[in-house]
Amino acid sequence: MGGRIRRVPWRTPRRPDGRAAAPPAGRPGPAPGPLRSGRAVEEEEVVVGQSVRKRGRKNRAELDIDIAADIAVIDARYAESRDGEPSDELVEAAFRLSLVEPRKNWANDATLAKVAYFHFAPDLEDALRNYDPHLVEISERFGYISWPRRIQEHVRGRKVLDVGCGFGGFGVGFLVAGAASYVGLDPSMDLDSTAAKDKRRRVWDDMGITPRQITETLPAIRLLQSSAEDGGLDETFDTIALHNVTEHLMDLEGSLASLTKLCHPETVVVLHHHNFYSWNGHHLPPVHAEQLDVDNERHQQVYDWRHINAAPDVPETHMFKRSLNRVRLDDFRAVVERHFDVVEWEETPSKDSSVARLTPEIVARVRATVPDITERELTINTVLVVARPQA
Numbered sequence: 001m002g003g004r005i006r007r008v009p010w011r012t013p014r015r016p017d018g019r020a021a022a023p024p025a026g027r028p029g030p031a032p033g034p035l036r037s038g039r040a041v042e043e044e045e046v047v048v049g050q051s052v053r054k055r056g057r058k059n060r061a062e063l064d065i066d067i068a069a070d071i072a073v074i075d076a077r078y079a080e081s082r083d084g085e086p087s088d089e090l091v092e093a094a095f096r097l098s099l100v101e102p103r104k105n106w107a108n109d110a111t112l113a114k115v116a117y118f119h120f121a122p123d124l125e126d127a128l129r130n131y132d133p134h135l136v137e138i139s140e141r142f143g144y145i146s147w148p149r150r151i152q153e154h155v156r157g158r159k160v161l162d163v164g165c166g167f168g169g170f171g172v173g174f175l176v177a178g179a180a181s182y183v184g185l186d187p188s189m190d191l192d193s194t195a196a197k198d199k200r201r202r203v204w205d206d207m208g209i210t211p212r213q214i215t216e217t218l219p220a221i222r223l224l225q226s227s228a229e230d231g232g233l234d235e236t237f238d239t240i241a242l243h244n245v246t247e248h249l250m251d252l253e254g255s256l257a258s259l260t261k262l263c264h265p266e267t268v269v270v271l272h273h274h275n276f277y278s279w280n281g282h283h284l285p286p287v288h289a290e291q292l293d294v295d296n297e298r299h300q301q302v303y304d305w306r307h308i309n310a311a312p313d314v315p316e317t318h319m320f321k322r323s324l325n326r327v328r329l330d331d332f333r334a335v336v337e338r339h340f341d342v343v344e345w346e347e348t349p350s351k352d353s354s355v356a357r358l359t360p361e362i363v364a365r366v367r368a369t370v371p372d373i374t375e376r377e378l379t380i381n382t383v384l385v386v387a388r389p390q391a
């Protein structure tokens with residue numbers, strides 16, 4: 001092209017995944033596209049087209065400079081999209097980003113997460129309206145993108161309900177993974193607190209924004225202080241996700257039954273369950289064997305499956321009785337199967353260093369409290385369940 005801009009008909013660029021990346025609506029090209037609103041057709045369409053083709057020939061450093069430039073434009077001016085139509089400059093920058101295949105570790109790098117946000121977005125103008133660079137950065141820093149990334153096949157383009165979502169920080173993580181919309185509910189959510197759990201460092205930190213402010217600012221996210229049973233939701237969802245929640249549901253049967261009302265026939269229910277009977281099923285430090293300090297009094301009460309022996313004797317106010325249902329794996333599966341058809345059941349063992357600590361003496365000691373406990377129950381750390389509503 002030699003730097004010249006020629007008027008050429010729009011040719012639908014291909015996303016790296018082979019899907020057609022339709023041009024902004026209103027421009028020539030097949031509809032429907034990721035952008036809906038009408039917009040005048042300008043020469044920029046050619047520039048976008050050239051840029052797409054050029055990007056294929058660029059080395060990584062050059063591509064990174066292009067990406068940084070587009071992100072800089074959007075990060076400086078994203079607020080324009082809140083109240084009205086985003087400018088052409090914003091739309092073009094978002095469109096170019098949408099064509100970039102995010103590198104693998106997009107859950108662990110804020111820039112890559114921003115690229116992923118636009119790449120996976122079902123609708124770019126909606127994406128601009130719901131974009132907040134600070135929240136993408138916080139979500140990445142606090143480790144709130146890894147779970148949506150792990151279950152992305154059930155997230156992309158879908159209306160997601162996150163039951164037991166915690167303080168609300170997962171919302172933008174789900175949008176980064178391509179959710180069309182997100183509702184998060186949790187009975188313990190303080191709508192007016194900026195405090196959030198940093199999952200990477202396992203400490204509470206200041207997110208700089210409250211769940212109420214997120215809900216008011218981003219139309220694709222709704223955060224509710226509510227429970228699985230009293231959601232007050234009169235709608236259905238494409239995906240219902242519960243991450244490390246099922247072990248906390250004190251009426252597991254009732255909670256799962258109430259979720260069936262929020263399903264349509266194609267809904268997918270995704271449960272990530274943390275097994276109480278695993279090495280760290282106590283939900284307290286030490287999280288894994290490398291953290292174990294046998295001289296630490298708190299560790300002494302729970303390490304090497306001692307929490308299982310201790311649980312029956314703790315006071316009713318202790319978290320083992322107040323907020324952990326201590327359901328056994330097969331009982332958990334049976335409850336799920338009473339309400340849903342289980343499509344996938346994937347058990348993940350604890351870290352090798354924790355599993356290696358299991359000895360016949362420990363099994364015997366635990367069996368003094370739970371006579372029929374199996375080694376499988378003691379070594380499986382988490383279960384990922386994918387289920388569908390019963391026909």
Ligand SMILES: C[S@@+](CC[C@H](N)C(=O)[O-])C[C@H]1O[C@@H](n2cnc3c(N)ncnc32)[C@H](O)[C@@H]1O
Nearest residue numbers: 163164165166186187188227228243244245248
């Ligand atoms: C370990 S936290 C997990 C939070 C979040 N999903 C995460 O992974 O960071 C368990 C959450 O389940 C919530 N929870 C407990 N009972 C619930 C219920 N009946 N309905 C919805 N959420 C519940 C708690 O308030 C708590 O925030």
